[in-house]
């Protein structure tokens with residue numbers, strides 16, 4: 184039933200004769216039912232709410248000329264479903280979902296191919312949650328309410344001769360350097376920026392984008408549809424109290440933020456794998472109803488499901504480790520690798536199975552292809568994460584299998 188609803192809504196959004204399921208002839212069960220999730224009552228209820236929300240969002244008609252109207256509608260539906268504030272702390276009126284809660288919600292939304300839509304989740308404090316009381320007072324409330332927006336400045340231009348650095352000058356810091364890939368940077372009011380602090384090593388510092396010496400030298404979009412800016416900092420004077428966390432602890436501060444984004448990407452990708460499994464199952468059923476049987480495609484489909492099962496098991500295990508307060512940096516990397524690489528593999532296979540129709544730009548597989556491609560680089564390229572997992576085990580004695 185759930186599957187049929189999902190596919191029905193999917194048809195409304197992406198009408199395509201080649202992928203429309205045939206009447207009520209689908210008897211395979213929802214792929215989720217075969218996986219032992221060990222969810223408690225509250226988590227099952229959350230899964231149901233996220234699933235309902237996903238269905239509603241999949242039925243929305245995007246009006247490209249009114250992106251803000253669409254975002255407001257999404258935000259309102261998500262607030263009604265009690266999903267919006269899962270990413271926000273209780274002290275600011277949020278529901279503060281656990282890692283497992285967020286994985287459940289994001290996976291359910293991914294299964295409707297809507298997890299990427301803007302406005303579903305409220306801004307989370309991220310690094311600002313670890314800022315001084317003074318800095319929180321100045322920025323956090325306004326940030327969480329959506330009054331101001333922020334970006335994350337980590338990646339350096341490939342030709343940078345020196346990493347972005349800051350030197351002390353009395354009660355101020357003077358920042359110089361550049362960040363090349365700040366998502367949402369064009370509209371951001373501030374960028375949480377990784378700098379090398381002269382005497383104490385890496386540090387995160389909040390830099391308002393309207394400070395003298397901050398400039399944007401390029402605005403660009405990427406394949407997945409998101410927008411970014413590259414920043415140059417020339418003798419930017421910032422109060423020392425803009426440091427987030429202890430000076431010298433910048434990399435671990437940044438890594439905490441990166442970890443939660445990696446989990447978000449992984450859960451969405453696993454949801455998308457479920458969406459693609461459903462789509463291909465419908466395609467196969469439809470072909471077989473017409474008398475066209477293909478063992479090769481059935482084998483491909485079984486492979487898609489097996490890979491999805493593995494990636495899905497991984498993200499739930501990792502989410503539970505995080506919730507148990509365990510060191511999970513390596514497991515988060517493994518989850519991100521497996522989920523994104525599996526989604527990339529599945530979308531490629533699914534396109535091949537469906538054929539040319541899947542390459543029509545508005546086809547869900549074409550849009551998933553673009554978005555998933557970016558996830559294998561964003562928040563750490565796969566090879567780099569593999570290399571870090573090796574280092575974790577061989578040099579630092581951390582990481583599980």
Ligand SMILES: Cc1cc2nc3c(=O)[nH]c(=O)nc-3n(C[C@H](O)[C@H](O)[C@H](O)COP(=O)(O)OP(=O)(O)OC[C@H]3O[C@@H](n4cnc5c(N)ncnc54)[C@H](O)[C@@H]3O)c2cc1C
Pocket residue numbers: 334335336337338339341362364365366405407409557558560561562563564565566567570
């Ligand atoms: C959609 C999107 C959004 C992004 N948003 C942000 C953002 O908000 N803020 C931000 O700071 N950045 C952002 N980025 C940038 C992203 O973090 C980087 O693209 C990513 O970390 C890779 O860095 P790079 O592009 O410099 O490539 P490189 O690090 O140069 O990697 C290129 C290749 O070299 C390989 N490689 C590099 N180092 C090693 C190593 N040590 N061992 C093995 N292989 C290695 C990689 O695996 C990869 O194949 C975003 C990127 C994308 C695609």
